Amino acid sequence: QAVLTQPSSLSASPGASASLTCTLRSGINVGAYRIHWYQQRPGSPPQYLLTYKSDLDKQQGSGVPSRFSGSTDASANAGILLISGLQSEDEADYYCMIWHNNVYVFGTGTKVTVL
Amino acid sequence: EVQLVESGGGLVQAGGSLRLSCTASAFSFRTYELNWVRQAPGKGLEWVSYISDSGYVAYYGVSVRGRFTTTRDNAKNSFYLQMNSLRAEDTAVYYCAVGTSSPDYWGQGTLVTVSS
Numbered sequence: 001q002a003v004l005t006q007p008s009s010l011s012a013s014p015g016a017s018a019s020l021t022c023t024l025r026s027g028i029n030v031g032a033y034r035i036h037w038y039q040q041r042p043g044s045p046p047q048y049l050l051t052y053k054s055d056l057d058k059q060q061g062s063g064v065p066s067r068f069s070g071s072t073d074a075s076a077n078a079g080i081l082l083i084s085g086l087q088s089e090d091e092a093d094y095y096c097m098i099w100h101n102n103v104y105v106f107g108t109g110t111k112v113t114v115l
Numbered sequence: 116e117v118q119l120v121e122s123g124g125g126l127v128q129a130g131g132s133l134r135l136s137c138t139a140s141a142f143s144f145r146t147y148e149l150n151w152v153r154q155a156p157g158k159g160l161e162w163v164s165y166i167s168d169s170g171y172v173a174y175y176g177v178s179v180r181g182r183f184t185t186t187r188d189n190a191k192n193s194f195y196l197q198m199n200s201l202r203a204e205d206t207a208v209y210y211c212a213v214g215t216s217s218p219d220y221w222g223q224g225t226l227v228t229v230s231s
Binding site for chain 2: 040061106
């Protein structure tokens with residue numbers, strides 16, 4: 001079982017909200033980790049979006065719009081990236097990442113399509 | 116603004132070696148933690164290595180441990196990835212990524228192709 005699991009794809013309409021999940025493997029408690037989120041547009045390097053652990057421990061990337069926000073769902077043991085007011089430029093791959101046992105681990109990635 | 120430029124990628128035969136460089140500009144380089152991350156063609160991101168701001172602590176991904184070594188030269192605002200015993204599965208775009216608590220800033224990447 002992967003350490004971080006993300007749905008492979010998600011489609012939504014312009015202006016809608018998209019909730020991207022990053023589920024931590026059983027035994028790894030989401031409340032103990034800072035979850036970092038990255039966006040990667042086709043042909044470009046990843047771009048840092050934000051970090052979220054709690055409302056008291058979070059960081060927004062420089063220049064990243066506030067319509068990108070983070071949260072967690074303890075019942076699902078998952079981190080969440082919420083994109084509000086989807087725009088065509090948000091079409092990209094999104095990755096979550098944590099620091100776990102002295103290594104960084106990336107999620108499997110979610111491809112977001114804006115229809 | 117943080118700018119990172121990777122170099123040193125190219126075509127190498129399996130079993131060979133390659134040294135990647137990442138040169139940074141316009142920030143307090145010595146206070147940053149440095150990472151290498153790679154992406155095989157059509158695949159997701161895979162973290163490769165980390166080196167602390169002091170350079171005394173380094174960690175590696177399981178797939179490269181014992182073959183790759185990361186170092187830094189704060190006087191040159193640069194850090195490096197020495198890759199030995201290269202395998203076909205090491206073929207990827209290699210990105211350097213830096214930050215004070217996570218990889219916040221990324222270079223454009225350099226392609227490493229290992230032929231078998």
